Structure formats: structure tokens, C-alpha cells
Amino acid sequence: MNVISSPSKTADIEQILLKDMYGARRVVLILLDNGRRKAIKENGECFLCIGCGSCIVTCPIYTTIGYEFGYKRHLGGRGVILSSIIEGNKSCFDSGLFTCTLCGLCTVECPMGIKINQFINKLRYK
Numbered sequence: 620m621n622v623i624s625s626p627s628k629t630a631d632i633e634q635i636l637l638k639d640m641y642g643a644r645r646v647v648l649i650l651l652d653n654g655r656r657k658a659i660k661e662n663g664e665c666f667l668c669i670g671c672g673s674c675i676v677t678c679p680i681y682t683t684i685g686y687e688f689g690y691k692r693h694l695g696g697r698g699v700i701l702s703s704i705i706e707g708n709k710s711c712f713d714s715g716l717f718t719c720t721l722c723g724l725c726t727v728e729c730p731m732g733i734k735i736n737q738f739i740n741k742l743r744y745k
């Protein structure tokens with residue numbers, strides 16, 4: 620999630636709104652879908668992730684083998700799931716699809732209630 624601001628403006632001086640003072644005069648927002656709507660429909664819960672990292676702190680696989688378990692900068696079980704969405708089965712396998720023990724400690728810790736172990740189990744039958 621990214622938070623962007625509107626064009627530059629300030630009311631610092633006598634509470635009079637002035638535009639174009641310190642930054643962008645114009646903000647252009649271009650949204651590209653790139654398959655996201657389909658991914659959200661199929662794996663919606665995964666996109667609730669806020670990247671807090673609680674799931675990897677308790678993960679016995681991540682705490683044992685580290686960066687090898689996960690996908691690029693998406694570490695641990697959530698990385699395994701994201702690799703499947705972003706690159707497909709081969710990448711998901713390489714990220715540790717069958718290394719996960721399905722213990723569910725990540726799911727217990729996740730503040731967003733993402734059932735990571737259940738997703739991974741589902742991916743194994745894909």
C-alpha cells in the first residue's frame with residue numbers, strides 16, 4: 620500500500636491556502652491492473668498482508684534456513700504464496716512450497732488473520 624499526497628499546498632501563512640509552494644504542481648495517477656484483479660479474486664486474503672513480519676519470527680523453517688525460504692524480499696510462507704501468484708508453480712516450488720511443515724504458527728501470529736499454512740497446502744495440489 621502506498622499513500623500519496625495531492626499537489627503541493629500550504630496554509631502556513633495567515634491560513635491562506637496557497638498552491639504549488641513546495642512540491643508537485645500536478646499529480647498524475649496511472650493505475651495498471653496487470654492481472655491483479657484476477658489474483659485478488661482467487662487469493663484475496665493474501666493481499667491483506669501488511670508486511671509486519673510476525674509470521675517469519677515464529678516460522679521454524681525460516682528461523683532455521685533463513686532467506687532460502689521465501690521469494691525475493693517476501694520471506695517465509697507468505698513469500699511462497701506470492702511467488703505462485705507472481706511467477707507461477709516453478710518459482711513457488713523453488714521458494715519452499717514443500718519445505719513448509721504446515722505447522723500453522725505463522726497463521727496464529729498473523730494480525731490480519733491470513734491462513735498462510737492453508738494457502739500453502741492448497742498450492743501443493745495445484
Ligand code: SF4
Nearest residue numbers: 678696719722723725
Ligand atoms: S506453516 Fe509453514 S510457513 Fe507457516 S510457520 Fe509453519 S513452516 Fe513456517
Ligand code: SF4
Nearest residue numbers: 668669671672674729
Ligand atoms: S504476519 Fe500476516 S500480515 Fe504480517 S507479514 Fe506475515 S502474512 Fe503479512
